[in-house]
Amino acid sequence: MGLLRIFIQGFSTTNSKARMVIYLWLTNFVFSLIIVTPFYLLFNKEFSRSLSGDSLAEGFGLLWFSDLAYKYKDIPGVMAGWALVPAIIFLFLYIFLNGGIIGRIADERKLINFENFFSDCGKYFFRFFRVFLISLFGYALVIITHKLISSLFKLWTKNASTEWPLIISSNLKFLIFILLFSAVRMYFDYVKIRLVVEDSKRTILTTVLNLAFIGKRFFKAWFLYLLVGIMALLFGLAYLGISKILPSSGYAVIMIFIWQQLYILSRMWVKMLFFSTEYHFLVHHKTTFP
């Protein structure tokens, strides 16, 4: 079966189980609300009775931002902490949700409800958490490799006589980082999917065995992964393009909000599409599992 067909299958599976996108969106929405609430209260305290508050409607403004920057100059650490701690909790929550997503994708029935979704979340959480811990070594490997590549680039840019080598190298380094990162991420996606498909608890063994599976068809798998990545990029561009032409005052605020949430939904959908296509790719090559 060709990659395109696998891609279409993944597309179809994602659409048929799109209810999960709502679960993911709700989770994201609630967590974002938790993080944004102190900021809202701060704005409310400082600006709700001030004429400066009206200018917030126009977006970021240096004058009102300066007031905050001066008044709260001693607490950026607290603010950063507030943004970081919920994010880490959110990360763990997503490890939990991944069980539900992959579990439901791997279930041939189309039925998606809270019960079976969260049942899968619970079933696979500790396996996926172990995969997450192992994946940290993978990401560390990405950073180390990237540093090594950067030092090679540095040899080139060290004696540059114009800015061009710096522009090329910094963008190439970024691209390489993204590609390395995507490869590692894809690798651990397959580990998770395989744990579900085989209903296995042997995370380390599966991680090791996956090396043979991916090793044999790395470029095919990666191509499929990048194809979905390109979809994510297209959604981003579409969001930016349409945002530019949306009006920004009056009731348009509601339109903007809806458009933003549609974009977030599209990100969730793409996340599912990654898993779906990977699942079909893996099932397609199941007979060749080592």
Place this chain on the structure above:
Amino acid sequence: MRLKKIGAFFLILSCSSIFLSAEDEIVKENASQIRYEIWVELDDASKMLYGKEDMIWVNKTADEIEDMWFHLYYNAFKNEQSTMVQESREEDLLGMKILDVLSPEEDEWGWIDVTSIKLAEGQDLKSTMTFIPHDEPLHSGDQTVMRILFPEPLQPGEEIHLQIEFQSKISRMKMRSGYYQNSYFLGQWFPKPGVYEEGKGWNCHEYHLSSEFYADFADFTVHITLPSYFVIGASGKQIQSITNPDGKTATYTFHQKNIHDFAWTADPDFIKVERDFIADQEINLKEYEDTAQRLGLPVDSIKLPDVKMILLIEPEHRNQIERHFKALRRAIKYYGLWYGPYPYETITMIDPPFRTGSGGMEYPTLFAAGTRIFRSKKVLSPESVIVHEFGHNYWYGLCANNEFEEAWLDEGINTYSTGKVLAEAYGPSDLQINFNRIPAAYFFDLPQFHDYMFDRMAGLQVVELDPITTFSWKFYSLGSYGLNVYMRASTCLYTLERLVGKDLMLQILRTFQMSFRYRHPHTEDFIQVVNEVTGQDFSWFFEEFFFKTLNFDYGISSLSSYQKKKHFRGILDIEGQKKLFTKKQVKEGQAEEEKSDSEKIYVTEVVLKRFGEAKIGGDALVKLKVAFDDGSEEVVFWDGQARWKKFTFERSSPAKVAQIDPDNIWLIDSNLANNSLKRKPSKKGILHFTNKLFFWIQNYLQFISVLS
């Protein structure tokens, strides 16, 4: 060997009188203190300069002077004992030690040696030469200030003629001057005397990490010899270029009167482009008339001369040539119209050679701007740096303040002036955000801002750290120096402009510029000009904002409106009898009152508070405007001396909003949000912005989730 070659040029070119030009007519009253003729040769291979300096210094004071102090700035890069390196050891820049940023390798240190110094008559003075570090805290190993003794004290009106030979190793330390590969930017490269101040002696500070320069006006004739493959630019006007008999080197001669520094640059890759600023094409009669009216001067007196504009730009920035000239034209136009004509024939704009660390730096008649390959047209860069550095020809170049001691006088005034010119010529700029050297403005609509907004944000951060008038190297940190003397000073000047009015502010700066051209003004001189032009005493303004570290914050502490009571509980004396009014009676009375058509009176109470320590003074008052629900307004004033003041109004309508400083005069106020207080809160703007923030957070969480 190289000195012999230089000597030959000395003979050929010493008749410097032939270089006199129409500029000789400039500033007869302020004739230069010094006359320099310098021969210098650049050895590209060894990164060495070999120079000979013929210098005549005139004692224009009433003092007998027994010595002379020189700046040897290149010795700041000599070793870890120099004041600059010592200071950079302590200083952080974005979490990195400055010394690490400078990061000299073993072969990248620089230095200057005076190999010979003698009177023109022949008497050798080298034996009297000593290094005299003296700034507190003392860095005894510093060699950036040198002293020589005269054989006899120099009497008032006498001149001394010195001949100096020097050798310099050019540094790679990226501090305004240096080299990268075979590109050079050379500032502060020759032995230069300090400024002798009558009754006080020599003002000649060491080269500090956070300070710039101070020197006397001089007439320069400089002969630069270097390999002929270089394209060269320098202060002043190029009056000669010859290919030397060796066929490999060329010598360029530059001349300029009435400047106090001389810088030059050389790079084989430079593209040299010349354009003319033709005043009649740039400024129409109406613009002259409008400006003359604002300045209170005759139109003829503000007419601008033409200027030769020279650009040396790197090939990779070729597509920005017209962008550079456009910015320079506008700078020459507005600085000229507002503050006085640019008095020199040429202005040389350098796109500094890559990695020479010389961008964004000013020298008389020459400045280094700086750009990158990718520049969005929505971001005013390189425009802002071009306007700013050109502007230094006025603030530092012509009004030549002591940058070691009162840096705000040029940096602060020029930051303010830059903002004014950019606003007039271009309008607001997008925020400059780059990703991997690609401007984000290519893809996104970024927030726009005017310079004064940015200045305020930055300046507020250091209000309580140091007075603006602190000596440059004595600030709490390099950051405090920069933000105080540039941004905070600029914000104070915007505040002054809003206090006195735009036209009067223009007159202040023009008077200051024209009165102190070719002189060394001090803060007191500026205050005096402000007081004279405005006819008011603004000393309090400078005392409060320039000499102290006080936060300025007036605000509205509370606002309330309630219906005036006509019924009261308790025992009231009515017609000679004591009568009890119960709670119930009061309620009933109020209910009847509500039903009746009789006019209701509302009492509005507004409490103003001085939250900060800084106070307004002089004739300035805090203006309070209260707007009522019926559309009426009331304006009252407060002298702002006490900590708080309550105002009470009785009107037929409750208050809608109270606002102090409704004309937005006090830009230096650290909290503009508390300058207004609505009776009822409104959340439209807050919800709108929170929604944006919410969306960013949603994306941020999704971004984090990729690790799951």
